[in-house]
Amino acid sequence: MDIQLYLPLIGIPIIVLGFAFRFNPLMVVTLAGLVTGLAVGLDFGTLLETFGEKFLNSRQLSSSILILPIIGLLEHYGLRERAQEWVSGIRSATTGRILMLYFVVRELTAMLGLLSLGGQAQTVRPLLVPMAEGVAQNAYGDLPPELRDRIAAHAAACDNIALFFGEDVFIAFGAVLLMTTFLKENGVGQIEPLTVGLWGLPTAIAALLIHLVRLSRLDAKIATEVQAWRLAQQAIVKASA
Structure with a gap:
């Protein structure tokens, strides 16, 4: 060997x-x-x-590194707090509705090739997570740390899933062009990027519907977890009294 x-x-x-x-x-x-x-x-x-x-x-890597200090500077001057204050004033807003709206917008813009309009560093962490948490805090007060982490995880998942399935519909996406080139090199010459994009559309719609159903149940789960956490805190206080 x-x-x-x-x-x-x-x-x-x-x-x-x-x-x-x-x-x-x-x-x-x-x-x-x-x-x-x-x-x-x-x-x-x-x-x-x-x-x-x-x-x-790698232009994408360079642009990401340039974005990070800008986001950090904005957070230092209260971007997260301003986002929480703004969304708390919307009476009809809930955590699930905000995440559903972001998911729809993110997937639609990804289908059009506007991949840089969202993202974990530039949108999810400084804006979406504080807004989702702010609405929950406005409705229930203090939140348990585990619930805050779960809300942040849902926000990150919205961006990842919407981008993953939405960009496959965009005909100029690298993976779509790679598939069509591979098929043509192997004798399947009738496949065009538009065809691949159209075949990706049912999957994107299915991902949208499935995730919207999951997010529609999030508000009820938040209420249940907050209530259970408060009961546990009260039990601890009574036991220590």
Whole structure:
């Protein structure tokens, strides 16, 4: 067995172990890339040059890094608090309704190719999560930490699911173009990007309906959890009295 053939795969167990022990994902992937490069005979200077070249060629990565300090600055000056105050003044708003509205808008804009209008860093964390939490706090007062985490998880899931299924309908999406190119190279020449996008539409609609049903039950779950938490707190107070 020639061990040299398996050296390029050394980064795989590093990624698996790093994720299993919940280390920083960026550090794990970077370490795996460095170890793999050194294992196949690249010198350290060439590795740094390769990392720098790929970084500069990745517009999406560069734009994300530029967005993060801007979002941090806005949060420092009260973006989350202003979002909570604004949504708390809307009487008909509930946590489930806000998330449903965001899901619909996010999926529709993704279908049109407007992928950068939302996102975890620029929309979910600084705006959507505070708004969803603010409505619940306005209705029930203080929330248990577990419930706050669950609301944040629902908000993040709305963005991920809506984007994942919505972008498959956009005919200029990279995955759609990759599928059509692959099919044409293998003799299936009648498939066009529009056809792939149309076939992705039923799945996107199904994902929308399923998630809206889940979110429609969220408000009732929040009320139940808050009530159970308050009863538990009262029991603790009575036991300690």
